[in-house]
Amino acid sequence: MTQKDITFVADFLTEHFNEAPELYNRKGKYFNVERVGQYLKDEDDDLVSPPNTEGNQWFNFLKDSTHLKESPLLFPYYPEKSLHFVKRQMEGVIDQCLQKPADVIGKSVHQAVCMSLYKISQSEDSTPQLFKLPFLWNDKTSNLHYVLFTMLENSVSKIHILRRHTDTSRSVSNGILAVEFGNFLNNTISESSDSRCYSCLDAHFYDDETVTVVLKESVQQEGKERVLAQLPLS
Secondary structure, three states: OOHHHHHHHHHHHHHHOOOOHHHOOOOOOOOOOHHHHOOOOOOOOOOOOOOOOOOOHHHHHHHHOOOOOOOOOOOOOOOOOOHHHHHHHHHHHHHHHHHHHHHHHHHHOOOOOOOOOOOOOOOOOOOOOOEEEEEEEEEOOOOEEEEEEEEOOOOOOEEEEEEEEOOOOOOOOOOEEEEEOEOOOOOOOOOOOOOOOEEEEEEEEEEOOEEEEEEEEOOOOOOOOEEEEEEEOO
16 A cells, blocks of 8 residues: 555544544434445435545546547446446446347357267156266367266266267267276286276366376275376377
């Protein structure tokens, strides 16, 4: 804080929060905080005590700048209005800015493909969460979209990779496939299939050719092993 700021605060406290013994026997407020409270009132009336902007560095800067003075990028200042009024004005401008892109994007979106991932019983009261860890990746070099996800229940050891071309009129081979980790870290084929079984905790694309996965040992025991693996997409 500058010395000017400290002086301003000190003057404010001296002027509005000094003791007023003559008001002690009255009902209501002892102190005059109208200069603060006026900014928080949710009404469109002008401020009772508008701020003095004389000497304000920002206003002086704008006044002396021919390019910024009328710039549409600067939100207009309402020195006579409360913060609630300014908030409503800003929300209106933001809604107006977002409405046109929302309309254009909404009209341009259409279903390219439909895949059935799983079925659930209609009699169940609540739908279980079977779809987990969706992670999106866009390979701009090959114009391909990827989605990584896992399915819960009986396939926690698998990670699914969905691949689509950015041009919806074109298709790619192996549009969706699953990679099963299972016991692939076993040192020998003679090891029990249950001794080193792994499930996927998380998965992200590292780059266009590599997928990073965090694996967890599925055996119910203390000190479960965690593995960070880099898998080539090929």
